[in-house]
Amino acid sequence: MWAIIKKEVKTYFLSPIGYVFIGIFLLAFSISFNLELGYSNGIIDFQNIFVYIFTYLPTILVFAFLIPMITMRSFSEERRNGTEQLLLTSPVSITKIVVAKFISALVMVLIALLFTGIFIGIICFFGTPDIPAALVTLLGFTLLCMAYVAFGIFASSLTENQIIAAMISIVTFVITWVLPEFIASGSNFSLINMFYKFTTGQIDIAYTLTYLAFTVLCLILTITVMQRRKSAR
């Protein structure tokens, strides 16, 4: 399993995808940061600014569109190139393969999030941020990403076309995102709404479990798809 994770992460950086992913994310994050500074009319709320950045639309939106970029290839590309034959005839079990693919995409997200530490550094230089709140926000964001990465991996296992895999992820994201606007009960399906709770600095156990359950569900679905394909191939 470790071998797959190592190779996957390495492959992200052998192609431009890894760099583009981190680059665009940090760019969006910086824009949000800048907007927040301008918005506050000279009185900068150093305590909460880091948390605010995450609630800004560009950050969330860009991230939502970027994650499919790293998950779309995970199974689709192997399928298209025929390398899945090598992977699936190796002694590594399908469960381990799926988990390894999930972890390697998540590692990319964590690397990108690690860079946001720079912003904490900058804020620390000018004031005193609320570090615990910042960490809780990061945790919430990581959970959101986990759920989203797992869904992206699932989408990738459905098709050999990377673009279609990405479209499935994006469309699903957009639907769950705008659903609360139309249906009141839709907010229960909105992964983003759950995340906002974390930005208040509270760790919500129910939401944490929801994220984790959603992640596990997506991974189980992926494993099922891969196993089913064995007899349908």
Added chain:
Amino acid sequence: MIEVKNVTKKYGNFTAVDNISFDVKDGEIIGLLGPNGAGKSTTMNMITGFIEATEGNIVVNGYDISKKPGKAKKQIGYMPEGVPSYQELTTKEFVKYMAELKMVDRKTRKEEIENVIKQTGLEEVQNKLIKNLSRGYKQRVSMAGALVGNPDVLILDEPTVGLDPKQILEIRNLIRALGKKHTVILSSHILSEVSQVCERVVIINKGKIVAIDTPENLEIKTQNKNVIYVTVEGKNEKMLSIKNKVKDIQELEYIKDNEDGTKQYKIVSDEKIDLRKTLFDILPKEDITIFELKKAEVSLEDAFMKLIDDRQESTNREQENIDEKQEKNKKKDVGTKLISNTAEQDQISPGENSEKKELEDNQKEIDKEKGGKE
């Protein structure tokens, strides 16, 4: 040891592999032979656990592939058709990744990787990206991926496709060498390859096993007539009358005129009767000079064609061709008639002439084909 027992693979209503059974002994090289779409790759994919059989079971070194996939897969090195590999990795990285996937012991891994690279002759390109390699090298990289970890069983799907003659020879020698220590299953539609490399051949057609035997036995089995080719001086036509003089000749057929003025004939007799001696005795007496006399060997190719026997299919195809041509002719006939009707008194134009000629040619072709068939 690989046991394939009553294995069937269905896709909806289509049966790709139909109730096949065979086993491969330790250290044996076995060849899966069959036309395209016969089910060779499907069979291999089932043995490697890439796809699941609809019915039946496959046991590799005592491990059932569907019940203990991890252990069974550990016994197998697989080189899939079309030699897929990770293009963005270098040769060495790829082999290393395959070694890690196969859980090769960390202590011996480095040595193992180096050995395999050496064995497959990839030292020169070990630090090159796979996407920049030529087809022959890619093939070898894929082979290295299958070999690493020293698996007991090697499954090679069309290992020599797309290679140049020298590379084919090298790969064949490599397979032969590997066969001393490993159990090898290879698929091919090249008959000579199978007869040279494999100890036993499994002939598959339309998902069914047609024959399992050694290449030699297959040749003998399918040989039920004794065929002799004889080349004689072509000055007289006495040769055809020989048939009446030697009662064992079942068939005597004129084949061709050679450039040097000699003529070749084909003589068919019963399987048990060798006419060579008789011919040597009798022909000079009849004032026929023998230039050449040879017994036709039934090759694996003949055996294969006989076993596969898709004569019916090819006949149908031929018939279709003929029908198509006749259809075309009819259309042209109508066209020509129209033209001649409108310009009844006129001389035949050159265009029409050539069209008529084409029609005639077409007709001749059809006749020829029909004649050939008969």
